Amino acid sequence: MKKLLMAAALAGMLAPVAVVMSPGVAMAGPIDRACMASDRKARSLRLCRCIQQVADQTLSRSDQRMAAKFFRDPQKAQDVRQSDSQNHEAFWRKYRAFGETAAAMCS
Numbered sequence: 001m002k003k004l005l006m007a008a009a010l011a012g013m014l015a016p017v018a019v020v021m022s023p024g025v026a027m028a029g030p031i032d033r034a035c036m037a038s039d040r041k042a043r044s045l046r047l048c049r050c051i052q053q054v055a056d057q058t059l060s061r062s063d064q065r066m067a068a069k070f071f072r073d074p075q076k077a078q079d080v081r082q083s084d085s086q087n088h089e090a091f092w093r094k095y096r097a098f099g100e101t102a103a104a105m106c107s
Contacts, residue, residue, distance in 0.1 A: 031064050
């Protein structure tokens, strides 16, 4: 299950991506910062920005902050996924959609 979680969140980490950004735009969101701080070999500025762009389209800022914590602590993702909280269940549905979209757009 841990592998599925990481694949959903970071599916695009295995392939280079091309992201079109406006010149001078350097706004890092919570996902982008967590991605760049990770120790994964496949991370890159372009990949992390792509994942952040998908997060901006699919997750609220508070959802992004929660998801960013998963980079540092994958067990937290497991805890949220298995939680009985309705808020966590709603978050997890959005998070899975985010992961699927990021995999499609960033890989």
